[in-house]
Amino acid sequence: MAEGTNDKGNGSRDKSSDEAALSARLGSLDRRLSEIQGSRKIGTDQSGNEQDAAQAKASAMAMGLRLSSELVAGVLVGAGLGWGFDRLLSTSPWGLIVFLLLGFTAGVINVMRTAGVMAKQSERL
Template identity: 50%
Template sequence: MVFMPEKNGQSDPSSPTDLDTLESKLASAHARRAAKIGPDKRDDNSLLGMAWRLSTELLVSVLVGMFLGLGIDTLLGTKPWGFFLGLGFGIAAGFMSVFRTADAMNAKSAHLPIGDKVPEPDDED
């Protein structure tokens, strides 16, 4: 009995195809890489990006509050109280923004839906 090649060029339908061999090699390579890197290994560039984002949000909030305060001072002639009031509101808004963004980043890294409370561990002693 002579086997005729099939459409994919395989002569014996019971033997694995080249694609199956490639998939098994890729799976073993991914497993070796995951074991080498570890599940919680983070890139330093992503941490630097997060720090840059948080510091930028804080700085922009403070500057916007400060300039709005200066604008109020110019319009109403209440120098320096509008500046200090705007600076205070800018600092408060900046910290709120930083805390909100940091919570969102933590929820994302913990694979939690953003906006939900983090579940507390049960104290069953």
């Protein structure tokens, strides 16, 4: 009977150590869940930032396409006018050369003007 009493005493000690281990595991699980929930909140906040970044990237791409089309349009109009004057006045290739250079210059000026206006608009935002 003495052995049974000792076993019973050890059993209660085992239960308290099991409860302590279970409590420690529960605390650890609670901390891990809190970390995961915190990272999910950060992840949703980042998705908003990612959307803003995607919009900014799309806006930058639109600005780049606009600026490049300004330059190309200036060069093509200059080349077209030069070719037309060469055909009318039989001054080939001088009209094309002069108006191509004028078109390039006009395209660069348009790009600089448009980029300056866009820079001022982006500062306002």
